[in-house]
Amino acid sequence: MSHLKFENDVNQLLRLDSAFTDGPVPRWQRKAMESSRCSGPSNNTSLNSSCRNMSLNVSGCTPMKTSNRASAKTPSHTPGKAKTPRSGRKSKTPGKSKTPGNNAKTPKTPVADRFIPNRSASNFELGNFKCNADKVHVDEEMLSPSKQQYQEAMSENLNGNVVNSKILAYKNKAPQAPEGYQNNMRVLYSQTKTPSSTRKVTRHIPQVPERILDAPEILDDYYLNLLAWSCNNHLAVALGNSVYLWNAGTGDIQQLMSMSGPEDYVSAVSWIAEGNFLAIGSSNAEVQLWDVAAQKRVRNMTSQSSRVGSLDWNVYILSSGSRAGTIHHHDVRIADHHVATLDGHTQEVCGLKWSPDGRYLASGGNDNLLNIWGYQCTREGNVPLHTLTQHQAAVKALSWCPWQASVLASGGGTADRCIRFWNANTGHCLNTVDTKSQVCSILWSKEYKELISGHGFANNQLTIWKYPTMAKVTELTGHQARVLHMAMSPDGTTVVSAAADETLRLWKCFAVDPQKKPAQKSHPDKKTNTLLRQQIR
């Protein structure tokens, strides 16, 4: 029957001189009646809401009661004092337009005796757009059919269906945030100082780098791992499509290799423990193995389906992580190198680290997951020991504590900004620190029991923390763009950081006094990874 009612309404409205039978009672009548009459809360709000829905839209009529009259009226002189709470007025109902007539108690003079459209709640843009919909010229050659459909769906979603639905909101509104609360997300957009420790550090840490090296063409991509420092003091740096080796002891530089395809680039580098072989991952999904002394490529292992952004060694097993989220184990001793697949991520694997004792593999991806895998794995169907989901952004920075077994440090990306410590045996989170900026890399210093982390916008700094208190020791600034990769020298005294400003900075932040340093052999501590050797398949 509603359509008949509608017809009646329209007819009534078209009669200019007739009395209004519905809606608020005119002022003169009200005064005559001596009693204040409220025309009902729902009526008033529907009046307002319908007006807001309608705004200047004359064509799209809703069959709601008083809507036509509302739009046909010209705005009156009286300011809409009854309508929306103006800015500055402390209202318990933020964002809602209400008439005072909504209260259970009827006001002395109901102010809604005629309709006054509310300019601030009207959506002029929408109304105007709808009115001129036919005339709007859309650059249609630019849009593919699917795009057009998308546009239509979008506009339908956003603008169209108001006609056929009711929009409802719960009357008792949600509480507001405490007064003066500043949106904590502001740290993302400018410099923020993290609180520093009150105690002075007991050694001298130079605040400027020992050396700055130019790194032209280094790719500005968070997800890659382009730096690696071998036990033989060779620093491997991937610049664009080439890999360079810098002998830190002599200063000599040599170009090891260059990708052949025009669009290919190097996406990951990793040294074998003995320092004679370098694994190189590339954008065309290859994992190459180079003999550095002979400057020869020894193997080209292809099994991944997309670019290999992370690599790490465990004795003779090389693990590779790809953009597809898969991790492959390659046994470099045998021809059929692909011995296992770990399917724990749905997006790019950007962090990959074996623990020093070879028992665990930590992997972090763009899907915000941190997986800890055991060393025992089958060809397929491997399941992580722990899947840690606390990070709210990509996990690239991963590093195992060299003096405490099974302690892992991980750092989160832009939306997370935290460093977390984990017990890999139990999967329990031991500690969390908010660093206020994107974390790209973490390294431990055994000598001083400290941690160094590399960061992005806006400070682009390296922060040194005391472990386990996580008191900030110092910040090393200087990079003009975000820090992307870090590596540590074999003697643990120097840290190199590569940033998007195309420089490498060498910081002598963990220097040791000469007489204190025990006579060290040049090859690293070989912890016999007996666990892995037992896994003879």
Place this chain on the structure above:
Amino acid sequence: MDPMENSWELSKENVQPLRQGRKIANLTAALQPVNGQEGGLTRVQQEKQAFEAELRMYSGDDPFSVWDRYIKWTEQNFPKGGKDGSLSTLLERCLLFFKDDKRYSNDHRYLQAWIKFAGMTNQPVDIYNFLHDQAIGAQVSLFWEAWAWELEQEGDTKKADAVYMEGIQKQAQPVELLVRKQKEFQARVARATLEGGVPQQSAGMSGTEAQRVTLGGLRGQGKKHQAPVSRTGASTKVYSTGLGVKPCAPPQVGQAFSVFSEDNPQDQVIPAPTGEWTNPPLPRVTSRENTHKPGKWTEAKIEG
């Protein structure tokens, strides 16, 4: 679903969030791998060239409008920042160009560019001090608010409050914004005081660790008697006597004149604008002696 629509999610760590938000179309386009065109320029490079050309040839009334659009375009089309999209270089160029142009002293857009630039430096308060001295932005509430916020971040709440007061006094527009922000700031400070402030990090760094002694003696290391790295314990030396240098006699005992003694020496919270500080403290310039240039790889040696 169109795979391109979600490409922003796959590269989310490579995007620097913008305060005013990003246009998703520009973001998606910027994140696509650039196809190296033979000889030609990419769309982005072409647009950049167009802007540079416009800057050179503009002859209208509002030169800053070109810069303003260029800055906003750079932000939207270079999500990683990086060399090509170096926003700080562009901002520096622009701000230096207009620093003496009084037309823009209270231009809202110009101040926004300064605020953006200040947020990228190590010492934003330095920039705000300069702007205050040059009376740039004195009528724009945004300037006072941004300055007060930086001071609040540094912990200098007294000065932050003074900044709000001065901004309101000078009737910076819109005044209501400043009044409101000051109230919120005061509410925050009050709340922080009630909660007892930030607890100092006392755990862990206990008294058992040795402390460095100010102006304490150090033992030289090695043949060249170099300064030790570790400055406590065995590396220190206690000097029981002074240096053995004798003082010389002053020209006369006491002064021939008297120094004026102030009744209540006042602390100046915000220095008054003098207009004397003409060169902005650009980090590139102020840290010139503190920055090294990249050196040759072959000249650098790190003992392994």
Place this chain on the structure above:
Amino acid sequence: MAGVLQAAKNSITLKGSAEIVSEFFSYGINSILYQRGIYPPETFSRVQKYGLTLLVTTDNELKTYLNNVLMQLKDWLLDKTVEKLVVVVTSIDTQEVLERWQFDIECDKTMTEDSKPREKPLKEINDEIKAVIRQITASVTFLPLLEENCSFDLLIYTDKDLQVPETWEESGPHFIAKSEEVRLRSFSTSIHKVDAMVCYKNAD
């Protein structure tokens, strides 16, 4: 025995689907409030759900509000009268709508309480929900900073014939003039399908 349990896990009834959808909204809205910085992060605590760590509010008043809205939503989902749920973020001082998260809900109208349950593995639904919530977290990539103190409101679009309960009122759509729109992922329980998108003020 195991086979029967397996079947039970994968079969979705109308009631089950409504439960899944309203639960998603509970966690989804909490995620939006946390990620956008509308309430202080200290007022949130971590919970495990859908294989993710999610942040949910500990504020009692806020919890009550959300519960009240979502309970009603669940009823309406069962009645198949819900079309959209919208999270509107407004500046308290200027009353301007700054952000608008719109979730379109499509329901298979042929389903009733007594219909045969649909088959869809719960794991698959959870994975889809996980992807949507992850996108909400990642949206900081392009969304502008909410500079001012904001409040939020929940709007539910229903069929026009619906009887409006006492505790609810009609409202406007609260669109954003000159907005950027980004379509996000969707998930489906095979009975209800939820599409997500976010609108925010144009950067200019």
